[in-house]
Amino acid sequence: MGTYPMPVYHFIVQWGGSRTGFTEVSGLNIEHDVIEYREGSSPDQSSIKMPGLRKFANIVLKRGIVKGDTDFLKWINTIQHSKAERRDVTISLLNENHEPVLTWRVHNAWPVKYEGPALNSKNSEVAIESLELAHEGLSVVE
Numbered sequence: 001m002g003t004y005p006m007p008v009y010h011f012i013v014q015w016g017g018s019r020t021g022f023t024e025v026s027g028l029n030i031e032h033d034v035i036e037y038r039e040g041s042s043p044d045q046s047s048i049k050m051p052g053l054r055k056f057a058n059i060v061l062k063r064g065i066v067k068g069d070t071d072f073l074k075w076i077n078t079i080q081h082s083k084a085e086r087r088d089v090t091i092s093l094l095n096e097n098h099e100p101v102l103t104w105r106v107h108n109a110w111p112v113k114y115e116g117p118a119l120n121s122k123n124s125e126v127a128i129e130s131l132e133l134a135h136e137g138l139s140v141v142e
Contacts (some may be wrong), residue, residue, distance in 0.1 A: 006093055006101055013061060014090040015109075017071035022063045023128065025091055028104050029057035030138055058132050059089070059106055065117065065127040072131045076111040084110035089133065107137035 012020050033052030038044075078085035086108045092100035113132035 006095070008093070010094045010096075010098075012092050012094060014092075015061070016087045016089075017069075017075070019063065019066070019069060019071070022061050023126075024062040025059065027057040027059040027133075028091070028138065031055045031057070056135060056138050058112065058134050059091075059109065060130055060132050062128055062130040065129050072111070072114055072129055076114045076131065079110070086110045089135070101142075103141045105139045105141060106133065106135045107139070109133040109135040 011022075011025065013022050013025060014020060032054050035050045035052040036047040037050060038047035075085060075087075087110070089106040089109045091104040091106070093102045095101050110133065111131050112134045113130075115130045115132075117127040117129060119127075
């Protein structure tokens with residue numbers, strides 16, 4: 001039997017709130033700007049490319065709303081006068097034994113957007129809330 005890739009549906013998020021189960025996590029992206037440079041005396045008619053600043057996408061956490069759990073709202077309400085409560089967030093992909101296989105560490109995260117559910121009297125779906133996080137770095141640990 002061969003080695004199979006990990007499924008995406010078994011994960012846990014440690015974010016400082018009471019509930020660690022989520023339905024979706026997105027934004028685990030690292031990107032580098034490209035710096036193009038060319039001197040006027042260069043015989044080449046193209047520029048060289050160098051790595052520039054590293055950028056990180058915002059992380060979006062989604063979960064079902066549970067009565068009495070307002071941790072998302074409490075965190076976003078800590079923002080006042082250009083200051084916010086910053087937290088390190090850990091997202092772990094788990095194996096069948098509930099052990100981390102790969103872990104993303106998000107540094108100095110703070111909430112930039114809260115989104116409640118789209119309410120519709122004709123749907124029978126779970127009410128989902130989301131929290132978007134800005135942060136200052138993302139590292140991957142095996």
